[in-house]
Amino acid sequence: MFVKEKNYTSTQEKTARYAKALGHPVRVFIMDFLIKNADKCCYSGDMAEELPIARSTLSQHLKELKDAGLIQGEINPPYIKYCINKTSWVEARGLFDLFFNR
Amino acid sequence: MFVKEKNYTSTQEKTARYAKALGHPVRVFIMDFLIKNADKCCYSGDMAEELPIARSTLSQHLKELKDAGLIQGEINPPYIKYCINKTSWVEARGLFDLFFNR
DNA sequence: ATTTTGTTTCGTTATTTGACGAAATACTAA
């Protein structure tokens, strides 16, 4: 039997994965917020104040960014300090750079 | 009455819109294909041959990229020649560049 | 031991997405 193969590369898959994670304005906002405040501690509540959504919804968006590897949360009870994951950030930047400039 | 405002910028919305359009490996594949073959005519069927999905499914992905403005189709019966929309491409590149480098 | 606090998880709901095959479209060739 001939099985149709997956025909996209792992680069394409990774690019799509990061793109998907950034495919909602709230998540772009979160990333912008974390970059702008990279020197400070960023808590979920700080972002919640600036967004018109429920805290539970924000929490879901944070989880998606975490699952995509773009951010990480450091527990500092009862807070959780969020920051971008530098390694993934650099990888994502590289993928988009490759995608757009060639 | 106080209505909670939209708190993300139009830049964030546009970035998310493009990111969402690129949030599937098939669509990244399509964009890669169109860039790589920018000098040739690119037909839906050419891409269909390299992908493990139904033609109707591919057509839907093409529509999504078209709706996001990233590609355009020039009718050349019974073919449709696809190519990237340079204007949107440049805008998207600019948005991601701004997003990642600042 | 109880309460308070910031955050997440759960349960639910409505909408969107991704996939397929069948049917429609629109033009060309016979």
Next chain:
DNA sequence: TTAGTATTTCGTCAAATAACGAAACAAAAT
């Protein structure tokens, strides 16, 4: 006029997403 061709649209379905409020958690303060 009929048949053929490349592609899209339609109808359907299952799965994923986005949203909410209520409930659960985990540590700190009372």
